[in-house]
Amino acid sequence: MSHLEGEATGWYMVGSNGMWHGGIHITSTTTPWCALSGKAASELLDFPVPYKGEQSVRCMADGEVVAYRICRDYLTVPWETGPLSVSGSFVLVRHYIQPGEKKENGLHFYTLYMHLAPYSAYVSSENETHWIVNDKLPVLRPEWTPDASAENRNKYRVTTIPKDSRIEWDATEASRSATGPKERRYGLVTFRGLSDKAKAKGTKTSLVEGQQYWILTDRDNLVPSSGGAARPSWWAHLLPPYAEPMQFDKVICPTPYPISAGDSIGHLGYFQVPKDGGYDSRYQVHIECLSADDSLPAFLKNPEKVGESTPLYLKCPSGLPLFSKDLHTNTMVSAGKVTQGEAILKLSQVKTELDAQKQEYWFLPYANGYVPKSNKSAEALSQYDLEKLGFTTTVDEAPSFDHLDGTTSPKGVVRSILNRLLDASSADTRLTHRAVPHNYQRLLNRIDSSVSPYSSQEYLSAIHNPSYRDVNNKMIVKHPSEWYHKKDTSIWQSFLNKLTSDAPEWREYCEDYLDKMVWMQDASKLKLGSSLWHMHPVVFLNAMKANLCACNRDITLDELKKFVSGVNSNVLTSYLTELNAGFKRFGINKCREKAHFLAQVLHESGNFRFTKEINGEHASYAPWYGRGLIQITLKANYQKYGSYIQEDVTSSDAARNKLVALPHSVLSAFWYFEVSRKLASIAEEDDFIKITAVINGGFNGYNDRLTIFNHAVIALGANHLNKKSLDDAFIFEQSSVYQNKIYSLAWGLWHDPSSNRSGTDKNREEALKGYKRAKELIVASPFPVSTSHKKIYGIEYINVLGFVNHRIEALQ
Template sequence: MPAVLPKFSFPVPANKSGQAFGSAEALLAKLGGESAGQYLVGRQGMWHGGIHITEETIPWCALSTNSEAEKAFCNNQPYKGEQFVRCMADGEIVAYRVCKDYDSAAISWNNGQLHMSNSFVLVKHYIQPGDTAESGLTFYTLYMNLAPFSAYAQTEAAMTRKVVKAQNYYSSMENVTATRPVAAGMLKAGTAVTLSDKIISRASDKRQFNEVTLVAETTNAAGTALAAGTKVWTVSDRGSLASSATAPQPSWWAKCAPAYGAHSSGQFSAVLRTGVKYYLSSDDVQKGISPGKLTEGFPLSYEPDNIAQQITRATMKPGTNPPEPSGALNTFSLATLGKDVGKLKKGDRVWVVSDADYLTPSTPTASGAQPTFDGVVKPATAISISAGDSIGHLGFYELPTDNGKRSRYQVHIECLSMDDVAKFIGNPENVGTDKPAFLKFKPGLKLFDKNEAGQITASERRTKSDGIVTLAKVPVVKEGDQPKYYQIRQEGGWIASADAQLISQYALAERGFAVLNKSSASFDLIDGKLQPDNIVKEILQELEAAAKADNRPGYALNQYNYQRLLAKIDSNNDGTYSIDEYLQALNNVSYRDRLQRIIAKHPSEWYYGKDDPMWKTYLDTLTGEHSKWKTYLETFIEKMTWMKQVPGMGPAPWHMHPVTFISSIGNKNNGSLTIEMLYKVFEAIKSPAKESFLKGFVDEVNENSEAYKLDTVSRLNHFFAQVREEMGGAASPIESLNYSEDGLKQTFKYFRNNPEEAKTYSYKKTGKVITTRADEVAIANRVYSNRLGNGDVLSGDGSLYRGRGAVHLTGKSNYEGFNEYYKTQWGDSVNFVEEPVKLEEAKYCVRSAIYFWLREELFKIADEGNNGSIVDRITAKVNLHTDSYAKRRGHFERFHNDKVFEC
């Protein structure tokens, strides 16, 4: 059986625009700002097998309802759920519970109600790095306290949309399709419209247009009044008209049977039984003009009884050219997409074949079947889900206090396994030992220095601590083609290669992961009375070991603090003690990484009921004035438990930190780009002065490889095939216009029409030596004048906005487009229109290429294969009319065949 390496995703994005975190470290640093819900032990000393993500750190994933409690908490500024919680790995949903609304899960407290959601999703995953099941692991990710169904049911009519960005509108269909379309004006962003069944496509730009009705009186972009009820035509695909719903529903809801979803009357959800073509208009259906295909299992919704949204077309005989009708008819329906495809976005409408052979309905049927609310559902057929798919949003969560309540929005995430995790982290098949990913070093190793001449010299110093670093990021001095010395930056020197231990990505035990298997008498681990001789003791022992290995000045007392607490536990000297003392030691920021690498086998609070000893031992202590807490907790346990009902789950699973564990096993190429690789990409670089530029290039990619979708070897091959051709063999971040006289006339129409100027501005040669370079400023001002948003020759725009970046931006309009995109993706206050030369700096040079790579979703094309046709498709997106298709294929083949990006 070949290796099984699922794709992985972080559970939340880095901002409300959806940009991914650049690394696990960046996400963990962000989550370090959470005030509660840390891994293994909660702030009240209770067992806590997962992590919390709340609106404190990730507010763009929170979603509000119209409840009075939420309005008070949010100061009438509800959370909009701009982004969703994402599934962390490819897998299948094996159990879930959808809370209908907060009232259905409410718990009484102090003459009032505490509102929370008991929604959860359990996703089953499998990874097998080696060739046999010996190296395999089945594990689960759990997402709890997700926003309830009612948070998504607050939608206006299904056909009501809002204009996303200002866009043209037309008074008639003829004005849309004219040779020179005649716009009547521009609709402002946010204008509410109602869709109709009248849809056309425009051949000139392959865009879809819909006749829409203005919902309310408004003004256009020029300030002209438009009455409510006015009908106009406007572009309606590629997410230009967004749903007026508060937030998109979780994508997996459409796959449930019956499906969850707030649809208009007569609208049904369905998934495709097989891949089919889609069409932008009914006319395109009849003509057979399709921009792409939807794959098997694709979710959509449609109205099967709406004749106005249906057409028929003769089925064509297979294998006939030209196609001949077979006599049978297919029905096509206007359908709403349930997720993005190509340039189209979720919520866009297209025409698809809708006969029963092609669609599997997932909406409640006429028999009256309804989706299940507030109960655990184990689907008869597991629901497939991919890494990055939407799971849901942070739900509102009220917690009791002695005198009231406190509130937040949260999702509780766990990573669990019932398999032999201890065996898995030992890398039983030794996968990856031939391609190590990390370098491990120990204290006491001899350190070397590197002098100004680049020579390695001995020193009297030795390494002070142990550590693990990503091998691809470690500078190396080679002897021949073999590493001789490695630089250990945190130690301020170099170590001999013989002293370095090179380890595989999958050797998790060598990378510091440790398994703890010590049960507890109850979920109350640190009660302030009995010394915590339970899993807390073993966690403290792990942290003590980390503190002993910490030789940093000012940190020496940490190990003694851990030793003191462990001695108190061993003394069995029970009595009143400070819970906070233990919690501070457990959550010491200096050793958080060590804590997050602990894998703990422990009873789960989602398995046991209130009468089971794990809970009852604690609940029985809540007497007298604390009895109300017992009543609350018993109700909480009844509403939240689920694990006993799910086959395959046991009472004491292994618990892993979801971000740390999954990012460690992810099939990523994260952080693997090196300067040496770039010297192979840009083979014409001769000067060592270019190294600082290349280092900036490498750092920008490595620090953001996942966010930039440059996290596999195949993606790097495709990306740099384009970058190499755009920048040339010498890695120039600015377009070269150093042409000969003939070159100018052959390349540019301007100089063919003005041959005397070609002679004036071209380079001059004496023999074979260029004695005077071409006047590149003058050339750029002429060839790019009155194009691409530039002014005339005298404006100087041509040279100011000449091609720059790793994938060249050319022309003022393209600089302006990048400028706007940059604000949403990176947020720094850089203005490339005012300072175009910034694109010559390594960081911004990279980002200019990422602009194309992400905006056009070129990484998705790259994932389809490693051949010339895929390269050509990407090239067509980058520079459709270039004459360099063959060159770009050649770059890709060289990188692929020479394994340039394989560590």
């Protein structure tokens, strides 16, 4: 949200011109890397240094494309200084969320991305057969038979194709295209060597020029060799071999097809904004979140009480009696004060403490006091308790889109906003804001008195008060849509008629603009209607983050900060780039699998602090001591990693130390996790115990890894993929280690109260579970006689059964 505060226009609900504005703007002012210069002559004059579209606007949630308009070029609208360019391209994505079991309690909603760069801004790839690989990608042998099996895919994987490799591929040949695991698109491509750019970086590859291989071809993985920004990923379904062709310059409702969160939507379009005597220029996208679902108000109430047993928030009203802790007696005593003002806290950030009677208390940092959990006035809330979290609805059957024209007394949505802001400011306990409620009440009184004329700017300043922005952003308004109503409808007439006498050139511009932009009536099969619910797209979707989790998209810096503490933002950013690249490269796409990987690497590296084994130079196995985030150790592993990446990491200290720095510190961890130890499939099964055992060989640091994992699950919205966790813990009997005699022995050893092994809580019952299971497995399948003197955890194989029997007897 802080990023959006840099935008001077495009405010939610009421724009800077006093008109209805149902969405937000993202422009080249704050996000130049998403802008893409096209071929309009005026672009070169306005922006002599072209924007290259380094990054795309991304889809905000999993859904399906249900409507689009792809304009071949920018449209022009007449203005007194000459025609102005504007983009009419858009895509509409439909989403569905169902937190509970009943379909009628779910919600259908849409995200609209308007004013995207037109077709002409992209280098044409029609009939394109020569491409540049846009990222490192897994390579499969040509004899691979595409299917949905990840095991099948891994069997045929040979290496990776470097970024900036040149390939030849004709997407129109059905025999050279296929759908693989997780509905990803693959192509049988011909490797044509490395580009000059790749060669200049010293990139090496074992791929053979002229040889065919299967690689991923969807999303942004390939760009035409003639150059240019990556085209929107959703366009791929409108090109061969798909049956429905792309159509231009009109509204199309295709057969709905899927699009994932994080997929590229497009780039910011060029937009010339008229002003008296001239114009301003920028690149922008207008984003809305809409719903035609009549059940939306009920949805906000969380009718099935979903998440009630796993709340994420604590809502504290004003007037809660506070307690303080007597450190000498460990008792809670009345602090003689109460909470001031309402607060909503994240439960993950609220500490819980016990008093001498083992009663639980929450510590409220904003109030510097404790509240007993037994006080039901402090309410634990699910993320789906949206109404209790502050989301409100209002309906405005507005007679005009112009809400602040300076003469007609503002009613409807403006009055609703001011009433909400009056309530919020009246509950504000800050001394510096004591006069604010009086100002809101004064403006409401002026509305009641129909004062005219009035200052539109005065109302705008009050509405967009930064201190209460969250109140506005949680308002959901049913309002006529500007994309539905044409220029001759009554809702536009009062605005346009006023322009006839005051500014005829503005009327001509507005009418022509509306003719070119309005689109909803041409998408009638969607049955959207003329009036829709409008939600702030960022705030509403963020509230849905368990369903809009970190699956199939990059992890954000804000999310990483939630479970990685004490690390500089610049350091986190550098690691985050490589982590997100690794997740894509190795096919770790689900949010919970990412949490499993991160829990292990963060523990092993001490939150990215250590990429080299402490005192490793003095180890008996030096120079092959631990390096990288997962501490790759021993010569054989270095050799295997070097063979995999086709680089020298063995010949010298300098070569080995590549694993200490980016990108290899991260890449080696992914290699170890996915290629060497095949842990991605175990992560998909949510087997935290097995992953830890394989990474560590035992359970050193188990509790720390688990704490990191649980925090990562919350930050990445990964609770919905839970398969084995019970109250933030994992059950030994449900893990595949229960079928492994060595890891069962380890479970017993690490939990044994008499053991000096650290990392887990000492627990007699858990130790007995491990030892008893190890005994069962050893009796059923004894250790080989030929290796009877080999040791595991310091115990010779020949002595393990006797040791286990001794510990069982002692613990019982």
